[in-house]
Amino acid sequence: MCWQHRFPMIKFERLYLEETESTNDIAKEKGKKGKDFLAVMARMQTKGRGRMGRSFSSRKDNGLYMSLLFPMPENTCVPVIAALAVREVIASYSRQKTVIKWPNDILIHTREGYRKICGILCEAFVRDGKSFAICGIGVNLKDDFPEELKEIATCLSAHTDKAISAEQLGEEICLAFSSYLEKEIRMDEYQKHLVNLNRRVSAVQAGQQIEGVCVGLNEKGELLVQAEEKEILVIHAGDVAVYDI
Ligand code: BTN
Numbered sequence: 001m002c003w004q005h006r007f008p009m010i011k012f013e014r015l016y017l018e019e020t021e022s023t024n025d026i027a028k029e030k031g032k033k034g035k036d037f038l039a040v041m042a043r044m045q046t047k048g049r050g051r052m053g054r055s056f057s058s059r060k061d062n063g064l065y066m067s068l069l070f071p072m073p074e075n076t077c078v079p080v081i082a083a084l085a086v087r088e089v090i091a092s093y094s095r096q097k098t099v100i101k102w103p104n105d106i107l108i109h110t111r112e113g114y115r116k117i118c119g120i121l122c123e124a125f126v127r128d129g130k131s132f133a134i135c136g137i138g139v140n141l142k143d144d145f146p147e148e149l150k151e152i153a154t155c156l157s158a159h160t161d162k163a164i165s166a167e168q169l170g171e172e173i174c175l176a177f178s179s180y181l182e183k184e185i186r187m188d189e190y191q192k193h194l195v196n197l198n199r200r201v202s203a204v205q206a207g208q209q210i211e212g213v214c215v216g217l218n219e220k221g222e223l224l225v226q227a228e229e230k231e232i233l234v235i236h237a238g239d240v241a242v243y244d245i
Contacts, residue, residue: 019043
């Protein structure tokens with residue numbers, strides 16, 4: 001890990017829970033009551049949430065389930081910071097290539113191609129006219145997955161020789177996050193790790209099917225896709241499939 005991460009100014013207060021419905025909800029509740037910087041970690045979640053209204057499997061001690069609360073930074077795309085910080089920490093555990101799938105899934109290379117190892121859910125709320133962000137991070141540490149995830153997900157323990165503790169991983173992510181929140185956002189750094197780049201992608205946006213080659217991101221962190229008809233389309237949100245990874 002690079003030296004800037006060792007002494008960040010931003011400090012997240014910690015809250016460790018045995019069990020909760022969703023750490024994102026606890027972070028929001030505490031934020032609404034006046035906390036500014038908080039990391040909530042739980043050993044299990046009973047209603048873990050993913051993007052696009054999906055659920056997130058959160059069995060006891062099978063993963064890191066953590067939410068970070070902080071004031072919304074200006075001119076910064078929170079999902080970009082989140083993906084950069086978490087990717088960097090996961091990559092430090094393994095020699096396998098670790099990449100970002102837009103907007104902020106983290107995938108790791110396996111014998112069967114890239115598999116999802118971590119999902120991030122960014123949410124926001126307003127307290128007294130001030131915006132706050134919540135980044136919910138779910139890293140698969142062990143392989144106790146429900147049947148439907150076995151083909152698409154993998155876990156950190158399968159890709160490292162290092163000892164893994166959810167608490168330690170959480171600490172490292174807090175540190176990396178603090179550091180990324182303090183520095184200027186680097187879209188080129190994000191793009192360097194983006195598995196979508198220069199690959200064929202497909203997505204559905206506003207009911208329209210989009211197919212083309214991903215050519216990068218704009219300054220808002222939106223995905224740029226070159227469609228067949230030479231037009232560049234902008235994808236704001238949603239799910240993007242990447243071919244041949
Ligand atoms: C995704 O893959 O769609 C995002 C998954 C985010 C899961 C994390 S686990 C901690 C936090 N609490 C939640 O309910 N969700 C996030």
